[in-house]
C-alpha cells in the first residue's frame with residue numbers, strides 16, 4: 001500500500017468584506033461571488049488546490065466579528081472552525097484573513113481564534129490599499145505579538161497567493177492532527193479583555209497614514225446626505241431603467257431578426273408537418289421569445305455589478321434604512337432584498353445574516369416580491385406590446401418609466417407586506433442598522449466582464465435546461481390530439497392545451513386572462529420566464545403567421561390593454577417559481593411557511609390583476 005498523504009484542510013476566517021472569497025477564488029480558481037459589502041458569503045464553500053502533488057482543501061466561510069455567533073451565517077463559521085458540522089473534522093490550519101486597512105476588529109477575532117488552539121496563519125489582505133494610503137504596519141512586531149506567521153496578499157491581483165499556500169503548508173506540517181478541542185464561547189468579560197489586548201497591539205504595530213485618505217469621507221458627504229443622497233439614489237435607478245430599454249433595443253432587435261431569419265430558413269428547409277412545427281413553433285418561437293431579453297438582463301446586471309463593486313450598495317442600504325425601519329424590516333434585510341433583484345434564491349439565503357428569527361422570517365416572506373431578473377422577459381414583453389415607445393416630459397422614455405414603476409411596485413409591496421406582518425403577527429423593536437461602510441473601490445474591468453458573462457451563462461442555461469424541455473411539452477400539448485374531421489375552429493382549440501385552458505378559464509376570466517394565458521401560466525409555475533416562451537409557442541402553433549412574427553406584436557393584436565396590464569399586475573405578486581419555494585422550505589425548516597407564501601402571494605396576484613383589469617376596463621382599456 002502506498003503512503004496515502006492526508007490532504008491539508010485550511011479555513012479562511014475573518015471579518016466581513018475583508019476579501020476572503022476573493023482569496024478563495026484566487027487560491028482555487030473558483031468563481032464565488034465577491035462584492036464590496038458585508039454579508040456576501042453565507043454558506044461554507046469548499047475548493048481545492050493541487051500543490052506539488054498534494055491536495056489542499058480550502059474552506060470559504062461567512063465573515064464574522066466574533067466566534068460568539070449570533071446569526072445563522074456566523075454559526076456556520078463557528079461550527080466549521082470547531083469541526084461541529086456533520087461529518088467534518090476541524091480544519092488543520094486557520095487562515096485568518098484581515099483587511100490590512102481595518103485591523104482593529106479583526107485583531108480581537110484573531111485572539112479569539114488563537115484560543116481554539118489550531119495552527120494559524122494571517123493573510124494581511126488589501127495590502128495594495130494599505131500601501132497606497134501610506135498606512136504603516138510593523139509586520140515583524142505584529143507577527144511576534146500575535147505569535148502567528150503573516151503573509152501580505154492582494155487577492156484581486158493574485159499577489160501573495162503562493163506565499164500563503166507555503167505558510168499554510170508549513171503550519172500544517174508543524175501541527176498535531178486535528179482533534180475537536182473543548183472550546184467554550186468567550187463571555188463578555190473575556191471579550192473585553194481581548195478587545196483591550198487588540199487595542200494595545202494595534203497601537204504598538206500600526207501607524208496611521210500621515211495624510212489619511214479623505215476621499216471616501218468627501219464622497220460620502222454627498223452620497224450619504226439625508227436628502228441629497230436619496231435624490232442621487234433615485235437618479236441612479238432612473239438612469240438604470242432608461243438604459244435597460246434604450247441601450248438594449250438595438251441588440252434585442254438584432255437577436256429578434258436572427259431568430260426570425262432562422263425560423264424562416266428552417267421552415268423552408270423542412271417540409272410542412274410535425275417536425276417543422278416542433279422546431280419552428282415549439283423551439284424557435286418558444287425559447288427564442290425568451291432569448292431576446294438577454295441584452296436587457298445584462299444591462300441591468302452591469303449596473304448592479306458596478307454599484308456593488310464600487311461600494312455604493314452599502315450606502316444605499318444606509319440611506320434606505322429609515323424607510324425599511326418604518327416598514328418593520330431589520331436593517332440587515334437590505335442586502336437580502338437587494339440580492340433578490342437578481343433572484344430570490346440567493347436573496348432568501350442571504351437572510352442568514354439576520355440574527356432574530358422573526359426578523360429573518362419576515363424578510364424571507366417578502367423577498368420574492370422584489371423584482372427578480374426572471375420577471376424581466378415578462379415585463380419587457382408586455383411593455384413592448386402595450387406601452388408606446390415615446391418620450392415624456394421631454395427626456396424620459398415611457399417604456400423605461402413603466403419598467404421603473406414595476407420595480408418600485410415590487411419594493412413597495414415588499415415593504416407593505418412586511419409592515420402588515422409586523423403589525424398583525426409579531427411586534428418587536430426594530431433593530432438599528434449596523435454595517436461597516438466599505439471603502440470605495442474602483443471596479444476591476446476583468447472581473448466585471450467575467451461576472452456579466454456568468455449572468456449570461458445562467459440565463460442561457462435556464463433557457464436550455466428548463467425552458468427548452470418544457471416547450472417541447474407545451475408544443476405537444478398544443479398540437480395533439482388533432483382536430484376531428486370537418487372541424488371549423490383553429491386546431492389548437494381541440495388540443496390538450498386547449499382543453500386545459502378552457503377548463504381553467506372561468507377561474508381567470510374575472511381578471512381578464514384568456515385561455516392561452518392560462519395555458520402559459522401552468523408551465524410558468526416552474527419559472528416566470530417560461531410563461532413568455534409558452535405564449536410564444538401557443539400563439540405560434542395556433543397561427544402560422546405569428547410563428548415568424550414578433551411575439552409582442554401578436555399579443556398587441558390579441559389582447560386588450562386591460563388584459564396586458566392585468567398580466568403585469570399578476571406577475572408583480574405571483575409566486576411562479578418552484579425553486580424559490582423549495583429554498584424557502586429548506587431555509588425555514590418547514591413546509592408551513594412555504595404554503596403561507598404561496599397562499600398570500602397568489603391571493604395578492606389575483607386581487608391586483610382583478611383590480612387592474614376592472615379599472616382599466618372602466619377607463620376604456622377593455
Ligand SMILES: Nc1nc2c(ncn2[C@@H]2O[C@H](COP(=O)(O)OP(=O)(O)OP(=O)(O)O)[C@@H](O)[C@H]2O)c(=O)[nH]1
Nearest residue numbers: 017018019020021022035039040041063126154155
Ligand atoms: N484593492 C483590493 N480589493 C480587494 C482585495 N481583496 C478583495 N478586494 C475587494 O474587496 C471586496 C470584498 O471582497 P470579498 O471577497 O467579497 O470579501 P469577503 O471577506 O468574502 O466578504 P463576506 O463574504 O461578506 O464576508 C470586493 O469588492 C473585492 O473585490 C485586495 O487585496 N485589494
Ligand SMILES: [Mg+2]
Nearest residue numbers: 020021040041
Ligand atoms: Mg465572501
